[in-house]
Amino acid sequence: MADHSFDAIVIGSGISGGWAAKEFCEKGLKTLVLERGRNVEHLKDYPTMSSAPWDMPHRNKMPLIDKLENPVVNRCYAYQEDTEHFFVKDTEHPYIQKKPFDWVRGYQVGGKSLLWARQTQRWSKYDFEAPGRDGFAVDWPIRYEDIAPWYSYVEKFVGISGNKDGVETLPDGEFLPPWEMNCVEKVIRDRILESYKDRYVMIGRCAHLTEPQPHHLQQGRGKCMARNQCQRGCPFGAYFSSNSSTLPAAAATGNLTIRPDSIVHSIIFDDDKGKVTGVRVIDRVTKEPTEYFAKVVFVNASALNSNLILLNSTSKRFPNGLGNDSGILGKFVAFHNYRGNIFASFDGYEDKYYFGRRPCAVMMPNFRNVKKQEMEFLRGYMTFYSAGRGGWGGKPNVPFGKDFKEQNSLPGPWHVFMMMQGETIPKESNYVSLSSEKTDEWGMPLLNVNVDYDENDEKVIQDFFDQGTEMLEKAGCYNIRKTDTKQAPGLDIHEMGGIRMGRDPKTSLLNGWNQMHLCPNVFVTDGACMTSTGSQNPSITYMALTARAVDYAVKEMKKGNLR
Numbered sequence: 001m002a003d004h005s006f007d008a009i010v011i012g013s014g015i016s017g018g019w020a021a022k023e024f025c026e027k028g029l030k031t032l033v034l035e036r037g038r039n040v041e042h043l044k045d046y047p048t049m050s051s052a053p054w055d056m057p058h059r060n061k062m063p064l065i066d067k068l069e070n071p072v073v074n075r076c077y078a079y080q081e082d083t084e085h086f087f088v089k090d091t092e093h094p095y096i097q098k099k100p101f102d103w104v105r106g107y108q109v110g111g112k113s114l115l116w117a118r119q120t121q122r123w124s125k126y127d128f129e130a131p132g133r134d135g136f137a138v139d140w141p142i143r144y145e146d147i148a149p150w151y152s153y154v155e156k157f158v159g160i161s162g163n164k165d166g167v168e169t170l171p172d173g174e175f176l177p178p179w180e181m182n183c184v185e186k187v188i189r190d191r192i193l194e195s196y197k198d199r200y201v202m203i204g205r206c207a208h209l210t211e212p213q214p215h216h217l218q219q220g221r222g223k224c225m226a227r228n229q230c231q232r233g234c235p236f237g238a239y240f241s242s243n244s245s246t247l248p249a250a251a252a253t254g255n256l257t258i259r260p261d262s263i264v265h266s267i268i269f270d271d272d273k274g275k276v277t278g279v280r281v282i283d284r285v286t287k288e289p290t291e292y293f294a295k296v297v298f299v300n301a302s303a304l305n306s307n308l309i310l311l312n313s314t315s316k317r318f319p320n321g322l323g324n325d326s327g328i329l330g331k332f333v334a335f336h337n338y339r340g341n342i343f344a345s346f347d348g349y350e351d352k353y354y355f356g357r358r359p360c361a362v363m364m365p366n367f368r369n370v371k372k373q374e375m376e377f378l379r380g381y382m383t384f385y386s387a388g389r390g391g392w393g394g395k396p397n398v399p400f401g402k403d404f405k406e407q408n409s410l411p412g413p414w415h416v417f418m419m420m421q422g423e424t425i426p427k428e429s430n431y432v433s434l435s436s437e438k439t440d441e442w443g444m445p446l447l448n449v450n451v452d453y454d455e456n457d458e459k460v461i462q463d464f465f466d467q468g469t470e471m472l473e474k475a476g477c478y479n480i481r482k483t484d485t486k487q488a489p490g491l492d493i494h495e496m497g498g499i500r501m502g503r504d505p506k507t508s509l510l511n512g513w514n515q516m517h518l519c520p521n522v523f524v525t526d527g528a529c530m531t532s533t534g535s536q537n538p539s540i541t542y543m544a545l546t547a548r549a550v551d552y553a554v555k556e557m558k559k560g561n562l563r
Contacts, residue, residue, distance in 0.1 A: 013258065018246035031256055043233075117537070118207040155173045298523045300525060366380040366382055
C-alpha cells in the first residue's frame with residue numbers, strides 16, 4: 001500500500017495531464033502520472049528531429065501497405081515517416097465506428113502534446129455565455145472572468161507569440177513578439193477591414209518561443225527557428241510540449257512519479273467508504289493488473305478515452321459508470337467542423353518573397369451570432385488564411401543545365417488558402433458507449449463512437465463558402481475554388497464533451513471547478529469537460545482549466561474536504 005499510495009493521481013501525460021502534474025508537484029503533493037504508452041524523453045527520443053527526406057526509406061511518405069492497413073491515421077496531415085512513431089496505428093488499437101469517425105491518438109509520455117498544431121486563442125465572454133443565451137447545451141458554470149487569470153498564468157509559462165489586437169471577441173493575452181504577415185496577407189487584411197466593419201484580421205497566436213524569457217531558458221528551451229517540423233519533436237524546445245516543459249518542471253520538485261505502459265482500466269469507487277480511493281491499472285507489456293491509491297484523481301486521458309475510463313468505472317453505487325446517475329455520461333460529444341476550404345490566386349508582388357516557415361496563419365475570429373442569434377444556424381466559425389508562392393515560376397521546356405537550375409530557383413505565382421474552424425452543437429445523439437461484446441487485448445471494452453454532422457453544420461459550411469468567397473473577391477483574389485473535404489468528424493482532433501461541466505447534476509457531470517458532482521475527489525480537465533466547443537483552438541483553455549482546478553483541489557485538501 002505504501003508504495004502504491006500518493007497524494008494525487010493524474011491519468012494521462014498530454015497537454016492537460018502535464019499541467020496537472022506540474023501544479024500538484026509544485027504545490028508539494030506526491031503525484032503519480034499514469035501513461036498508457038511508452039516513455040518518451042525530450043531530445044533523446046526524437047529520432048527524426050533533424051532528418052532530411054532522403055534519410056528515410058520512402059522519402060517521408062507512407063508506403064501503400066500502411067495506408068491500406070491504417071486508413072484512419074493516414075488521413076491525418078501530420079502522419080508521415082518522420083512522425084509515425086508518435087501515432088497510434090488503427091490495427092493496434094481498434095474502436096467501433098457506428099458512424100464514420102477518425103479518432104487520431106498518440107499513446108506515449110507527452111501524448112499528443114508532441115503532435116498538436118500549437119494554435120492558442122482565448123475564449124471570450126461571448127463563448128462562455130453562448131449556451132445559456134442561445135439555448136443549446138447547458139449553461140457554462142463559469143464565465144470569462146473566472147478563467148482569465150488562469151489564461152495569463154499558463155500563457156506566461158508556455159510562451160505564446162501574438163499581437164495585442166484589442167478585439168473583445170478574441171481577448172488579448174500574455175504574448176511574446178508576434179510572427180509577421182507577408183506582403184500579400186497584409187493586402188488581403190487591409191482590403192477586408194476596409195470592406196467590413198464587423199470583422200477583424202490578425203496574425204495567429206501560437207505556442208512558439210519567438211523571444212524566450214529567462215524561465216524558458218532555464219527549462220532548456222530556445223527560440224523557434226521556423227522549420228515547421230514540430231511534430232517530429234523540437235530539438236530547440238521552442239514549441240510547448242509536456243516533454244519539454246511541464247513534466248520536467250514537475251520532476252524538478254522531486255514529487256513526481258511517472259509510470260509509462262500503464263493502461264487505466266477504471267477508477268475505484270469504494271462502496272463502503274462512499275468515495276473514490278484510486279485506480280485500477282493493467283500493465284501494457286505484461287498485462288498484469290495492479291492498483292494505485294490517492295486522495296484525489298485527475299482524469300486527463302484525452303476526451304474519448306476519459307469517457308471510456310469513466311464508463312468502465314462501475315460499482316454498486318454507480319452501475320452505469322462513475323458519477324452517472326443522470327445517464328448522460330458519454331453523451332453530448334462535439335468537435336470542430338473543418339470541412340470548408342477555399343483556394344485562390346493573387347496577381348502582383350512577384351518581386352517579393354518571405355523567410356522561413358511561419359508556424360501560424362492569419363486568423364479572423366467568429367463574426368456570426370456573437371452577441372445574439374442572427375443567422376438561420378446556431379453559432380459560427382473562425383476563419384484562417386495564408387498566402388504563399390509555391391510551384392515553379394520558370395519557363396517550360398528549358399533543357400537541363402545552368403539555365404534549368406536558374407529557372408527552377410524562381411518561385412511560382414502567389415496563391416491563397418482559406419479554411420474554416422466551425423463550432424458544432426453538442427447533441428445527445430452524438431455519443432460514445434462501451435461495446436458489450438468486443439474487447440482489446442488488455443480486456444478493455446472497445447469504444448463505440450456515434451458522432452456525425454447535422455443540418456446546422458451544413459448551413460455553417462455554406463455560409464463560410466459564401467462569405468469566404470466574397471471576402472477574397474473584395475481582396476482582389478481570382479480563380480476562387482471552394483472544396484468541401486467531406487472528412488469525417490474526428491479528423492479535426494478537437495473532440496470534446498461527454499463529461500461536461502454544468503450547474504445541475506441532472507444535466508452535467510462536473511461543477512464549475514471541473515469536479516465531479518457525485519464524486520468530489522475526481523476531476524476531469526481535458527476536452528471531455530467541455531460544455532460547448534467555441535470556434536477557437538481548445539488547448540490553451542484545457543491548460544487554464546487544469547491549473548485552476550488543481551489550485552482549487554489543493555485548497556480543498558488542506559481544508560480536509562478531500563481525503
